[in-house]
Amino acid sequence: MKQHISKRLLIGGNWKMNGTREASTLMLNDLVTAFEPLTESVDAAVFVPFPYLQHCGNLIRGSGLLLGAQQVSAEANGAFTGQVSAEMLLDMGVKILIIGHSECRQLLAESDELIGEKVAISVSTGLSVMLCVGETWQERQAGHAEAVCRRQISAALKGIHLDHMGAIQIAYEPIWAIGTGRSATPQDASISHASLRKDIEELYDPALAAATRILYGGSVNPANATSLFAQPEIQGALVGGASLKAADFASILRSASQATSSRPN
Ligand code: PGA
Numbered sequence: 001m002k003q004h005i006s007k008r009l010l011i012g013g014n015w016k017m018n019g020t021r022e023a024s025t026l027m028l029n030d031l032v033t034a035f036e037p038l039t040e041s042v043d044a045a046v047f048v049p050f051p052y053l054q055h056c057g058n059l060i061r062g063s064g065l066l067l068g069a070q071q072v073s074a075e076a077n078g079a080f081t082g083q084v085s086a087e088m089l090l091d092m093g094v095k096i097l098i099i100g101h102s103e104c105r106q107l108l109a110e111s112d113e114l115i116g117e118k119v120a121i122s123v124s125t126g127l128s129v130m131l132c133v134g135e136t137w138q139e140r141q142a143g144h145a146e147a148v149c150r151r152q153i154s155a156a157l158k159g160i161h162l163d164h165m166g167a168i169q170i171a172y173e174p175i176w177a178i179g180t181g182r183s184a185t186p187q188d189a190s191i192s193h194a195s196l197r198k199d200i201e202e203l204y205d206p207a208l209a210a211a212t213r214i215l216y217g218g219s220v221n222p223a224n225a226t227s228l229f230a231q232p233e234i235q236g237a238l239v240g241g242a243s244l245k246a247a248d249f250a251s252i253l254r255s256a257s258q259a260t261s262s263r264p265n
């Protein structure tokens with residue numbers, strides 16, 4: 001039997017290490033207004049820098065926009081200078097976390113194992129997770145893209161009980177597409193998503209694999225969003241650069257809303 005693939009799209013804005021308090025205020029005031037007519041048809045999150053979490057949380061309260069953070073410690077508490085725990089983030093009103101972003105894997109040398117620990121502590125604390133996976137250009141050229149993603153997803157979900165999987169979304173983010181202006185084609189992204197879904201099916205079961213949202217990330221912008229979202233395998237986007245302009249992010253949200261509405265029930 002063909003399982004039903006999740007219909008409602010999720011769009012995340014990954015601000016990375018950008019912005020000021022003032023810029024966040026302007027941005028979120030515009031975004032809250034733009035999101036208001038779309039709340040029924042699309043989910044949206046903003047992943048803001050740690051210092052602005054409280055401020056941004058206040059600005060989006062009641063809007064339906066989810067407050068997201070970009071990092072978390074794998075430890076519960078203790079002598080870990082500079083780190084922030086899942087419990088603290090929950091306490092600040094955070095709903096969802098980016099874990100395993102390629103910039104953290106590469107620049108902070110985060111291992112598959114560490115990422116798995118971060119996922120585990122986050123979901124058991126009650127947070128949702130946006131788990132990022134993706135291959136380098138060299139890995140893709142060598143025909144290893146699917147194997148790399150399978151390794152990353154298996155390690156990250158190791159020990160995650162089926163009951164916690166509803167809190168996890170996957171972001172397929174090919175590293176060569178991040179911040180380069182060179183997005184994966186909708187067809188290539190769709191093939192990678194189908195392969196990731198198969199991995200989840202093997203780790204869990206077909207119903208769970210179908211229900212898990214798999215987002216695409218890497219140079220998503222207002223011009224390519226509609227064609228990406230035309231692929232049923234793509235259940236949303238993690239957006240970096242284009243999430244820093246309210247008008248661009250709002251345009252991507254509208255494309256996602258239209259895609260949700262045009263997908264069969
Ligand atoms: P980009 O970033 O949209 O600027 O390519 C995506 C991401 O890093 O999540």
